[in-house]
Amino acid sequence: MQASRAFPLASPLRLAPGAGTLLRPMIEVSHLTRRFGSLVAVDDVSFTLDAGEVVGFLGPNGAGKTTTMRMLAGYLAATSAETLKVAGLDVLRDSLNVRRHIGYLPESVPLYREMRVREMMSFQGRLHGMTRADRARRIPEVLERVGVLDRKQQLVGHLSRGLRQRVGLAVALLPNPEVLILDEPTSGLDPLQRAEVRALIRELAGEHTVLLSSHILAEVESMSERVIILRQGAVVADGSREELITTLGGRGHVRIEAVLGDADEAQQLLEALPGVEQVESTGRLGIHDGFTLSGEGDLREDVGALAAQRGWALRELTEQRPNLEALFARLVMGEPVVDEPRPGTSESGSPPPSVPLTSAPSGSGLDLMPAAAPLGTPGEKKDFYSLNPFDGGGSRDLSKPVSSAASDDSKSKDDRCDEEDDS
């Protein structure tokens, strides 16, 4: 897991100022399990948060997000855990000290409704043993930061949901804890308030280690680089968006479509590129050959360079990533996600006989003759249109729609060229 997080796209948060104190593990959890009777709420969960990292727990309701957070905050005891440490202190054995390092904001935002904002903050300060001078300095500072300084005389019970959420954040932030645990910090807010809370949390990155949770993918992604997906109490995936896609849905694919002469030779060249693991031909579309490449990282640059070097006329060079939203939705629905179909084949779908085409030896146009011959007879076609600016080889029957004509033409292009030359 450590190695996978050294991904080049890793968050800029770890490069934040004060990097000397960073990269120290602030939250260490390994083999954490919690049972409620026969129900296993958290099942053998392990993860580590480095100092200054912002990590989002993502999962459907009942996935064990709140239970895990409650155990970290010391509100619930773990049924079993190999390691459960916050700021290097054992949560079970050194609970009071751990709580001094944590700002925990439960989903319900529990605040005393009968108190004024200022009084609530003052109470929190006293609980954390802050001196009077500390409180006098820090309370206005924190209230200003979350944007409720002008509400400090108001009763908490009279505040709107969004404002109460902010006051809750201010309460959690007051003792300047190293670790912030925020359970569903944006739930129940309107879109504007949501955006404000998100912006606030992004601001906290680097200063605090933040563990937050949500059941909405976009919410988590907008606040944290790294996402831990929980499902039925177990960690399903852990990492950045890229890594999640890899874990959940396999690798990305690069789709190339170009006029490249000999398809087999091109396929071999593509296969020889560094990082490429698999090249699949998607058949011929007009005069263009299509391939889907899968492998490590983004292959577009290498493929582009190859195309430039070989003088291929590119029509398409795109990266096709599995859609994380769709993957997550399937996960939430309880469906397995690992058998996600290849985007290349599922999207185009039209050229099914791709395997016989690519396996056909080069130059043996005769193999395709039976299928192509009836279409290629000049009497049946009225208009032909050259698609290839280089060798003038391709043409398409304009009386047919592109999709059907294309699939037909892809098989008969070579032959038709010959026939026309002859005539």
Place this chain on the structure above:
Amino acid sequence: MKGTLVIFRRELAGLFAAPLAWILLFVALLLNGYLFSLVLSQTQGDVTASLEFVFGGNFIFWALMLVLSPLLAMRLLTEEAASGTLEYLRTAPVSDAAVVLGKFLAGTGFMATLWSSLFIYAGALSIWGVSPDWGQVSAIFIGAVLSSALFVSIGLVACSLTNIPLLAAFLAFMACVWWVLLPSLGGLLLIQMRVLLADIFGSFETAEAWIGGALERMDVRRHFGNSYYQGVLDSAEIIFFLSWIGLFLFFTTRSLEARRWRG
């Protein structure tokens, strides 16, 4: 223990910030004050008799204690558990014992505020009439506060068992009522179980002596009447209340701690 003080202050402020406390105080004091003036005029101004009647001499005194203490315990513990603020308190850097002790002191403080009306009556009497026996007045006050504290602590145990405020208040009320009625109901229970007890203890008379004696020693009203009510501060009587209170607060703390495991 610093945490206890912080929580005590907040809980007391919280009680008085809500209208509930003021309404309870208003109604209780109105009733008590009316009773006091009634007795005073009926006895042709017998100061001691009037004070004694209102503070311990009639069932209204005990009824107030038995009704208010469970309500306070419910408000301090179960309502907080239901509203989620208990989660906040229990993830703050204070021990469960400090939370329980702070809440208990706040509840007792509220009851002490109620009973401090005794000094208002006594003060009024000494200004406009006969000076009362201040020693006895103080002893009655201390006894009243200690008795209330005992009921608050019983209430806290009952309220720590459930998250439903109404059920908690009912359980706490029933526990307090049983605690008061046990010595008088004990005799009935003993007769009911006479055969079984005779089997265990050899003869029913020994059993009655043992269990009846034990129950008699738990009688709060007798303890109150024998010492504080007479104006006597007996260390044994103080220890009686403090040890029961300590035991119930210990149970409450344990019950709260068990929630970490129960969930």
